[in-house]
Amino acid sequence: MAVNNKRLRVTELDFDDIKDNLKTFLKGQNQFKDYDFEGSGMNILLDTLAYNTHYLGFNANMVANEMFLDSSSLRSSVVSHAKKLGYEVSSVRAPTATLNINLSTTLASRTMPAGTAFTTSVDGTSYQFVTTSSITSTNTGNNIPFDSVTVYEGTYVTSKYLVDTSDVDQRFILTDPRSDTNTLTVKVQNSTSDTTTTTYTKATDITQLSPTSTVYFLQEIEAGRYEVYFGDGVVSQAVSDGNIVDLQYVVTNKTEANGASTFSAPSTIDGVTGITVTTVASASGGSEAESIQSIKLNAPLDYSSQGRAVTTKDYEVFVKKLFPTTQAVSVWGGEDGSYDSSTGVSSTPEYGKVFISVKSTTGVDLTSAQKTNLEIALAPYKVASITPVVVDAETTSIILNITIMYDTSATTYTGDQIASLVATTVGNYSASDLESFNTPFRHSKLLGLIDATDSSILNSITTVTMAKLFTPTISTATDYNLNFNNKFYNPVSGYNATGGGVIASTGFYLGSVTTTTYFFDDDGSGNLRIYSLVSGVRTYTNSAAGTVDYADGLIKISSVTITGVAEVDGITSSQIRLTVLPNSNDITPVRNQILEIDTTNTTYSSNVDATTSTGVGYSTTTTSAGTTTTSVASVSSTPSSSAY
Numbered sequence: 001m002a003v004n005n006k007r008l009r010v011t012e013l014d015f016d017d018i019k020d021n022l023k024t025f026l027k028g029q030n031q032f033k034d035y036d037f038e039g040s041g042m043n044i045l046l047d048t049l050a051y052n053t054h055y056l057g058f059n060a061n062m063v064a065n066e067m068f069l070d071s072s073s074l075r076s077s078v079v080s081h082a083k084k085l086g087y088e089v090s091s092v093r094a095p096t097a098t099l100n101i102n103l104s105t106t107l108a109s110r111t112m113p114a115g116t117a118f119t120t121s122v123d124g125t126s127y128q129f130v131t132t133s134s135i136t137s138t139n140t141g142n143n144i145p146f147d148s149v150t151v152y153e154g155t156y157v158t159s160k161y162l163v164d165t166s167d168v169d170q171r172f173i174l175t176d177p178r179s180d181t182n183t184l185t186v187k188v189q190n191s192t193s194d195t196t197t198t199t200y201t202k203a204t205d206i207t208q209l210s211p212t213s214t215v216y217f218l219q220e221i222e223a224g225r226y227e228v229y230f231g232d233g234v235v236s237q238a239v240s241d242g243n244i245v246d247l248q249y250v251v252t253n254k255t256e257a258n259g260a261s262t263f264s265a266p267s268t269i270d271g272v273t274g275i276t277v278t279t280v281a282s283a284s285g286g287s288e289a290e291s292i293q294s295i296k297l298n299a300p301l302d303y304s305s306q307g308r309a310v311t312t313k314d315y316e317v318f319v320k321k322l323f324p325t326t327q328a329v330s331v332w333g334g335e336d337g338s339y340d341s342s343t344g345v346s347s348t349p350e351y352g353k354v355f356i357s358v359k360s361t362t363g364v365d366l367t368s369a370q371k372t373n374l375e376i377a378l379a380p381y382k383v384a385s386i387t388p389v390v391v392d393a394e395t396t397s398i399i400l401n402i403t404i405m406y407d408t409s410a411t412t413y414t415g416d417q418i419a420s421l422v423a424t425t426v427g428n429y430s431a432s433d434l435e436s437f438n439t440p441f442r443h444s445k446l447l448g449l450i451d452a453t454d455s456s457i458l459n460s461i462t463t464v465t466m467a468k469l470f471t472p473t474i475s476t477a478t479d480y481n482l483n484f485n486n487k488f489y490n491p492v493s494g495y496n497a498t499g500g501g502v503i504a505s506t507g508f509y510l511g512s513v514t515t516t517t518y519f520f521d522d523d524g525s526g527n528l529r530i531y532s533l534v535s536g537v538r539t540y541t542n543s544a545a546g547t548v549d550y551a552d553g554l555i556k557i558s559s560v561t562i563t564g565v566a567e568v569d570g571i572t573s574s575q576i577r578l579t580v581l582p583n584s585n586d587i588t589p590v591r592n593q594i595l596e597i598d599t600t601n602t603t604y605s606s607n608v609d610a611t612t613s614t615g616v617g618y619s620t621t622t623t624s625a626g627t628t629t630t631s632v633a634s635v636s637s638t639p640s641s642s643a644y
Helices: 015-027 040-066 075-084 292-305 312-322 368-381 415-433 443-451
Strands: 096-104 109-112 117-122 125-130 135-138 143-153 155-162 172-174 179-189 197-202 215-220 226-229 244-251 275-284 326-333 338-340 344-346 353-360 387-391 394-406 457-470 478-483 503-505 518-522 527-534 537-549 554-560 576-580 593-597 603-608 619-624 627-632
Touching (some): 075 292, 172 244, 179 226, 338 353, 368 387, 415 443, 415 457, 443 457
Parallel strands (some): 197 215, 394 593, 394 603
Antiparallel strands (some): 096 143, 179 197, 215 226, 503 518, 518 527, 619 627
16 A cells, blocks of 8 residues: 655645645545545535644644743733733823812811812813812912812722632722723721721832731733732731722723813812812823833833833833823933023033933823923932933924926826825825934935825925924013024025025014014024015014024024014914024934924925926927927025025
8 A cells, every 4th residue: 555655744834735735645645546635525624624723723823922022912911921020011091180279268178079070071072080089278368279189081980899818719900991090099998897997009119018018019900901909918918808998090081081171160179169270281191001012112121120210211111101191202311411491402411310301192291290290200210319300302393395296197196186195195204204202304215205105206306494483482581592403504604695594484573563573584604683574675673683503503592572473374373483494304303302294384296297208407309390399307406595
């Protein structure tokens, strides 16, 4: 009897490959020599065998992948691996707002209990914000103020569990996956008859715990919920039979109420009905639970930091852990530069400090309270005398003037449609490649993306300008510093002095007269000027309004009293925009600087290329009816100040 020596290729786990291998194997032996392996009966058997093998191979591969953090795809596996590294996965976060609440009363004092609800509306939908702790305040003269009260969006929930140590499956669970663990308060009551209650704190450092430490531990479990658990009487204090575990927390709608700014008070607070609410800080900070990608990135980094912040990477990890709405963070040591709110970033070393800039997922700057709270939260992890300082991110806008040349014979799109497609490409590039720290603008890359937008696009010409907004202090002589951190175009001293140099601005007012609008420009020699237009001619009222450092990309406005701001982009504004021409079409952000493309002011024009076979700088000759015509296509490579 013949023996089939052909081996199955066990490394091929695709269904079709498995089935083909089985057919080849069976055809190579004598027992089934007369069978039609494509026949219905045998084909079904082969399908069954192939499916079974495929399932087994897939499951084996999944098991192997889920054994390691970097290859895991299931959230439960990723969370489990993170727990082994001592990393706590962040839950959802409720939007928070800061309110000043005033009670009109002659009473000596009042208490605002935990769970006091304030209502608001966002896009026509009502939401409530609640307090998470009781606050007592005293009368200051027919008024009882509650200042800078933090409120959280959502429902204030209490879950109570009677401890039964004989139930090995008993668990203390925050039942809703939308629970914000940052608002969690854990209390343990002695018994139903003994109302003595102890508030437990979350354990942060196991080396500091004793058998009597009243701490709790927290972990994410199935379905995105969280579980509270306690020590065993050795590592920390254990709970006993008859104890009542009281969990108080906020269940939130996550990001939906971000931006809420106007709040209504409840009908009464501790018996007082005369209630006034003032918003100190609008709602922000609402976010989803930490993503799988974030856990994979941060868990190993958190483990390597070993509970202390030494390197800039350590600070990045702790910031993301302590401030979950962090979208991006930039950290630099004082030895690499300093920061002053009035002058911005400088290269002057400031030893003993570490500067941290955070971009929030909400798109707004951190409030003063958030900055302070983050600095306080970082303090236990810092080394020696290093002081963390949280600074605002600074956005530099890029305004483009894009001209597109396209071949009508290669597309069914109109010129306007081509321009619209390119606008989408530019917007996607800004969102994916910019709008974060340390992400430079690459001119050539954008041109490549534009040309690839549609097969009909033959080439494109893009002029690049930079822009910054600043808010003037109205009617007060004030200095301003605008640091672009990129060299300005200035080929020779006095460049384009009569045409306004390389700086332009939106309008503003000086003095009490608002009929005359003033603007900034420069003389090409380092002087910032103020002018107005008289019959279309620039008339200068101040030729020394500040200085321009073309090499460092710094504009200093010196003691200018601005009394008002004209419209910006046709909209009433409190800010002035300064636009400059960069020396290079590639723009690189520094430290706390973020680049983004100003898609509103970026312009697009599409032109039909009549000589589809030629390029810039080439001449073409065509002959028709005895007439010879020569045309030349050329574009200057020198930037023009008129581009903006």
